[in-house]
Amino acid sequence: MSPRPLISPAGSAERLAALRAELDRRGLDGFLVPRADEHQGEYVSARAERLLWLTGFSGSAGLAVVLGDAGAIFVDGRYTLQAEREVDTTLFEPRHLVEEPAGPWIAERLKGGKLGYDPWLHTEDQVRRLNAALTRSGSELVAAEPNPLDAVWPDQPDPPLTPAVAQELRFAGETSSDKRAKLAGELRRQGVRAAVLTMPDSIAWLLNVRGSDVPRTPLSLSFALVDDEGQVDWFVDARKVTADLPAHLGNGVRIRQPQELAQALDEQRDRKVLADPTGTAQWVFTRLEAAGAEVVRGDDPCLLPKARKNPTELAGARAAHRRDGTALVTFLAWLAETAPAGGVTELAASDHLYCLRAEGERFRDLSFDTISGSGPQAAIMHYRVTPETDRELQSGELYLVDSGAQYLDGTTDVTRTIAIGPPSPEMRRRYTLVLKGHVAIATARFPEGTTGSQLDSLARRPLWDEGLDFDHGTGHGVGSYLSVHEGPQRISKVPNRVALKPGMIISNEPGYYKPGAYGIRIENLVAVQPAEPRNNDERKMLDLETLTLAPFDRTLIDVTLLSEGEISWIDAYHSRVRRELLPTLDGQVKTWLEAATAPLADR
Structure with a gap:
């Protein structure tokens, strides 16, 4: 599966000391180490894993600030718990990137100093914002070429050379x-x-x-x-x-x-x-x-x-999601049979799902490292299981699996949260609140020109009503056998000026996370499409076609919290999953899917 190698934070003190010595030699009072390469992409080659090498943090977004007598690592809400687990916090103080941007933190501590940065690893907008913060404190942002960290990374990998x-x-x-x-x-x-x-x-x-x-x-x-x-x-x-x-x-x-x-x-x-x-x-x-x-x-x-997929790409996405759904349903049936008896670990589950996907036609790779988290580890939004953190799925806990694949004709990304054994009433209630937010997005009908930011509160309203929320976006764009996180569209609290347009594929993934206890996320991919006209429409309207095919966990659904319209949508979705996937299944998996997609009234 070729996961990204972890780097222990045990050597961070020596690496940090070497970097500071190099900065002193160059007359710099600090340096920025982003999780970035020359192309500013989410996924980088091993050569560009500078943040991982220095700090041990393995998330896909973050920034380390190295000063002469202080250090910090800035991450967003997806990675706050992960950073605390992976990073030596005596060397790098974890900070929330949104609540406290790096600029003011640096300006307060680097008055009159020179802060180095690699101009290949920061966008012009990022440099402009940093400059504004530093100028007010009398500090200076200095381009440092070649990169000082590269000078002290003795076994830095070579650039990749794979066939195009x-x-x-x-x-x-x-x-x-x-x-x-x-x-x-x-x-x-x-x-x-x-x-x-x-x-x-x-x-x-x-x-x-x-x-x-x-x-x-x-x-x-x-x-x-x-x-x-x-x-x-x-x-x-x-x-x-x-x-x-x-x-x-x-x-x-x-x-x-x-x-x-x-x-x-x-x-x-x-x-x-x-x-x-x-x-x-x-x-x-x-x-x-x-x-x-x-x-x-x-x-x-x-x-x-x-971002606006053509008809061939949309047809490919539908076909890829049918194959992906077959693999995922086969996995869920296996999980339902084996996990309650014990012995299934997070890694074993993740590996089993990978093998099922790899059997599919046109499969090329995963679209990201599978998030396979049980119990308290599911509360870490972008948790990445390792042999050191692997744990058994236990009765009375929730298991969250966020996974996807790269097929020649499409890219998939799906999250399901599964109860291992009987769930608690709180788990069922909060799962259902998340599901209500998911259905609200799935059934949204909106005028042309609407942005994802305008839809975001639909997913959060059921949680907000009970004083709850989640600290990540509701949806991200997805490519066509390309990046699983693709702009410019998104559904998020963060203002976005890009209107949703027909052909765009975007995720629908509200969640809820109780630190130290459990995590819940429900994710399907949807495609923006023209809505069927209604007689009273004064504007051209759009709606969303759900692409992902996999049932929700009925044992976690509290039907008393759902409206008739929500029940109707869930039953119709499950009916479609059953109709499209049953012909691809046999034996016990077919029997399991028939039960898993039965009408909610049959519970």
Whole structure:
């Protein structure tokens, strides 16, 4: 399964001392270590796991601040408990990234000092915000190249060199040349001559290529420069380019070495060049401005068309979710039979689910490391089981499994919470509150122009009514055999200016977490689609098609808390799961699914 290797925090003191010595040698009073690479993606290669190497923190988002006499690690609400478990908190004080951003914390402690940062690992927006906070305290943000941490990491892995391969048209649904022509038209509309692409998933989508340079996401790490005629300079290590790829790309794509990017940017003098300040490294902006280019700051032009899946991609997503549903239902039936008797551990369950998925047609990998948590460990939102933390699923506890897969025709992500033995009344009540929020999103009907932020409170209202909440977003975008977390759309408290549009795939995953006791999350993927018109509609309306196929745990549902409409939706969903998956099953699994999807009135 190739999970990310854990690094023990036992060596953090020595690594931190080595880094501080290097900073002192360079005349720096501090340094920033983000969980990021040059492409600002969620998944990074082993070479870019600098935060993990320094602190032992294995989450997918975070920032360490190293000062001469202080250190801190900033994480969001998904990772607060995980950071406390993985990091030596005597070296790095855990801080909540949202409640207390890094800038003010640094400014208070670094008055008049020089804070180093790697300009390849921070976006222009991030640097701007940090600069604003530091300037007020008389401190200075200093670009540090080469990276000081790399200088003291003796066995830092080499950059990845995996093959870049073509994504077939039968899965992509649109040729690369057609995509490039449309993008060029958009650049001309904006009056710019070229766009810099640094996000590998944008490049993968535009060129219809896939790779395996990072875990769980089929990407080839690279950069691209696209001009207003649709011509592309693709900066990728030539050793990754397979023999048939040039013919797939055609004459409109020129393959160049990554180190040629600097020269290509230097050649943009007096040209308008588009770059995304929220996703592109500061280094790119500095280079363009030094070359005399007129930098136009705007969204990556691939984001929105990539997010709006074409009919082929939507059909692929439905097919992938049917296969994924077969594997997941087979797993849930196995779990129902074996877990109550004891002996099933978090790792054993996760591995069993992986093996069932791997048997499926077009399976390529997991879409992320499976979150397999029981009892109190399920309360850690992004818990990652290891041999050291592995525990047996025990009667009277809840088991949360958040998992997904990469198929050639689609990416899946699904969470189910299962009662092992009889659940407590509190567990049932809070599970049902989460389920009510899930149904509220699934059944939402909203006018064109609505953002995910406007829908977010629908998922939280049942919990809010009882003084409860969850500290993560309600939904994230999902790619097509690409990133399991894809922008620009999301459902979240955090304001989002991107309206939900037909073709977008997004998750629906409210939850509740009681520290030290249990965790609950219910997640399906949904696709935005035009709603069936009604006679009294004054606007064009949208609604959501649920893609995921797997039953909810009926033993956790308190029917007395549900409205007739909610019961009707759950029964209809279970009927659809039964109808679509029964033909793919046999024996005991078929019998289990028939019982698991029976009408709620039959309980």
